[in-house]
Structures are given as structure tokens and as C-alpha cells.
Amino acid sequence: MSDAEMRQNLERARREGLEAIDAATDMASLEDARIKVLGRKAPLSRARSGLRDVPEEQRRELGRVANDVTAEINRAIAAKEKTFMATETAERWEREAIDVTLPGEAPPIATVHPLTKTIWDIVDVFVGLGYRVAEGPEVELSTYIFDALNMPPSHPARSSQATFFIKSSGEEVLLRSETSPVQIRTMESQEPPVYVVCPGRVYRRDTQDATHLSGFMQIEGLAVDEGVTMADLKGSLEHFAREIFGRSLEVRLRPHFFPFTEPSAELDVLCFKCRGSGCRMCKQEGWIEVLGCGMVDPHLLEWVGYDPARYSGFAFGMGVERICMLAHGVSDIRMLWDNDVRVLDQFKGGAT
Ligand code: DAH
Numbered sequence: 001m002s003d004a005e006m007r008q009n010l011e012r013a014r015r016e017g018l019e020a021i022d023a024a025t026d027m028a029s030l031e032d033a034r035i036k037v038l039g040r041k042a043p044l045s046r047a048r049s050g051l052r053d054v055p056e057e058q059r060r061e062l063g064r065v066a067n068d069v070t071a072e073i074n075r076a077i078a079a080k081e082k083t084f085m086a087t088e089t090a091e092r093w094e095r096e097a098i099d100v101t102l103p104g105e106a107p108p109i110a111t112v113h114p115l116t117k118t119i120w121d122i123v124d125v126f127v128g129l130g131y132r133v134a135e136g137p138e139v140e141l142s143t144y145i146f147d148a149l150n151m152p153p154s155h156p157a158r159s160s161q162a163t164f165f166i167k168s169s170g171e172e173v174l175l176r177s178e179t180s181p182v183q184i185r186t187m188e189s190q191e192p193p194v195y196v197v198c199p200g201r202v203y204r205r206d207t208q209d210a211t212h213l214s215g216f217m218q219i220e221g222l223a224v225d226e227g228v229t230m231a232d233l234k235g236s237l238e239h240f241a242r243e244i245f246g247r248s249l250e251v252r253l254r255p256h257f258f259p260f261t262e263p264s265a266e267l268d269v270l271c272f273k274c275r276g277s278g279c280r281m282c283k284q285e286g287w288i289e290v291l292g293c294g295m296v297d298p299h300l301l302e303w304v305g306y307d308p309a310r311y312s313g314f315a316f317g318m319g320v321e322r323i324c325m326l327a328h329g330v331s332d333i334r335m336l337w338d339n340d341v342r343v344l345d346q347f348k349g350g351a352t
Contacts, residue, residue, distance in 0.1 A: 003058050006054060009046075009050070012043065013044035016037075016043065017038075017042075018073065020037050021037060021076045024080060027084050027088070030081060030084060044069060047066060111345070111347060113339075113344065114336060114347040118324040119217065119219065121244065122197070122320070126195075126221060131195040131197050131221070133196065133197055133198070133199070134186045134198045135198060135200060136176075136179070136185045136198065138202075139174070139176075140176040141172070141173060141174075142158070142171065144181035145163075145177070145181050148181070148303045149183075149260040150259040150297055150299050162177055162205050162206065163204070163205065164205055176202055177202055177203060178220075178317060179202060179218040180220055182196075182200065183198075183220060183222045183296075183300070184303065186222065187224065187300075187301075188304050192225055192226075192306060193223075193225035194225070195222075195225075197219055198220040198221070199218070199320070213321070213333055219317070219318050219320055220317045223315075224301070224311050225311065225312075226310060226312075227312070228313050230295060233314035233316075234251075234253060236314075237251065237291070237293060238251045241269045241290060245326070249269050249270050250276075251269050251290075253268075254289075256294075258292055258294055261296060262294065262295060262298075263294055263295060266290075266291070266293070267289075267290050267291050267292075267316070268290060271285070290323070291316050291319075292317050292318075293315065293316035295313070295314050296312070296315050298312075321333050
């Protein structure tokens, strides 16, 4: 190959090489161009290998030209790379930019279930009076549900439609229909004085409607000590009712019957909506029934081995759903168990 041809080849390699690099539009195509222009089979490399056959005197000069071309091409690649890198960084910054001034997405915050909240609030009132929390089994023996609570085998409540029987041969096993058996279990397990509240689930064979469920919550209370009187019962329950329903509310005790208390009563509060004049809330009564209560029947004390001549006590039991519904104006008990988040959300942050 003549010197002139050699120079021409190198010049073409330079021109075409620079063109190819210039045509690259991104890092990937630049890399393709680099291989095409500087790779082993590229015209430039071929021209360089051709230098071997060039006579000594011209080889030096042509070698310098070849080096210049290579260097120029490398510079062009580096320059191009730099611009691509700058655009890519700018694009990535654009893509990944975070506007820290945008308001965040608030995660939905759950709330304590209204029934749980009601239990906490009621228990708090009694804990403030020195009571502790006691619990008992939901599956209970008839001894604790009936016999110990003054309902002998002939008592109508025993065969009542209201109780779920789990085992009716031999010793009967039932789902408890009230939390009152916890009174007996607590007294059996300790000596007086006893001051306990017992929250828990109870079960009844009731058809569900706006005021009935087959499973619901109760809170039982029991105070046994020396010299406990009906005045203590009234004072304690009045304090409870005012803490839950309103400080200035009047309460009254209405005579009633329960097998395990003597005398027995129901506690009413003056309707906190109409203050006694009669409205839908109190069914025109002016008063709202809140719970059942009474002086512990001495038979119960005897049953657990307490001396009824020395100790006396009062007890009470209330439906948690009922208290919750009254406090919040909920008209259908099922709303408290459906757990529709739209309903539950409405109880957020409120007191009982
Ligand atoms: N166990 C009763 C019920 O379920 C409520 C009750 C009334 C409990 C009077 C008591 C009480 O401890 O003394 O209706």
C-alpha cells in the first residue's frame, strides 16, 4: 500500500469514526459506535496493522498520524460520554425527585372498639373505688350458674329456654347466661373483703333483634365486707352512674327480683336526654334502666363458706352493650357487633 493510500485510509477512518460517534444518541449506541470505530475489525485497526508492511522511513510518520486519529476519536467518545452522563443524571433527578413539601398520606388509624372502651371506662370507675378485675369461664358448670346462685333444681330458670346447654347428662355444662357465677368463683378463691368487677361474654338463646343478641357482654360487680349496707350499694352505684352518664344525674332504685340478692333492685338514671319529662330515649318514662343489683343473699355467703353473721355485701350486673348504646345514642345493638368500619370510625376519640 502506498503512503498516500495509507494516509487516505487513516483519514477516512478518522472521518467515519467521528461521524459514527457523533451519530450516537445515548450511552448504549455510543458503546456500539466505540466498538465499530476502535474494535479489532475497525478500519482504523486494520490500517494500523497495515503499518507493519510500510517501509521503515514512512512508518514513524504514519504511526504518529494513526495515533493522532485514535486519540481524537477517544476524545470525541469521552466528550460524548460526558454529555450523556450529564443528561442521564439530570433525567434521573427529574424522575426520582421527591417534593418534600407535599402533604403525606395519613395511614388509617384504628380505634379502640366502642364496647372495649365502654368496659375500660366502667372498670376504671370501680378501680378508682378500690375494686379489682376478676374473670371466670364462659363455659360453666350448672353448680356455679344455678345452685350456688340460689336456683335449686326446681327453679324455673334452670330449664329456661334462654340457656345454651353444652352437656345435659351428669353434671350439666352450659354457656353462662350471666356473669354472676364469677361472684361465686371469686369468693371461693379468697377471704373477704372482696371488691371485684367482672367483665365478660355471656350467651342466651335469644333471637337477634335491635335490642337482643345471642352473645353479648356483661360486667358483674361484687362487694363483700363487714358492715356493708344498702346505703353503700346506692352510693357506689350512684357514683358509677354519674361518672358514666353525667355528673348531676339523679338515680333511683326500683324494687325488683333476682334469685341471688335480697332485697333486689334495678337502678334507673334520670333520662339524660329529657331530664325526666319523657322522650323517645326513655320511652316516655323519664327514667332509664341501667342495671340490676341487690344485697347478696346470705345463702351465697354460706355456700362459699363466709360467715353471713359477720359479712354482708352488695352485687350488681349490667349489660355493656346497653350502657354503650345509651351513652352514644345507638339504636340497634347489632351495629356494635357488625364491625362496619364506617360505624366504628364515628366512635373515634370519644368518651363512653
Ligand atoms: N345477672 C343479672 C342479669 O343478667 C344481673 C344482675 C342483677 C347481677 C343483680 C347481679 C345482681 O349481681 O345483684 O340480668
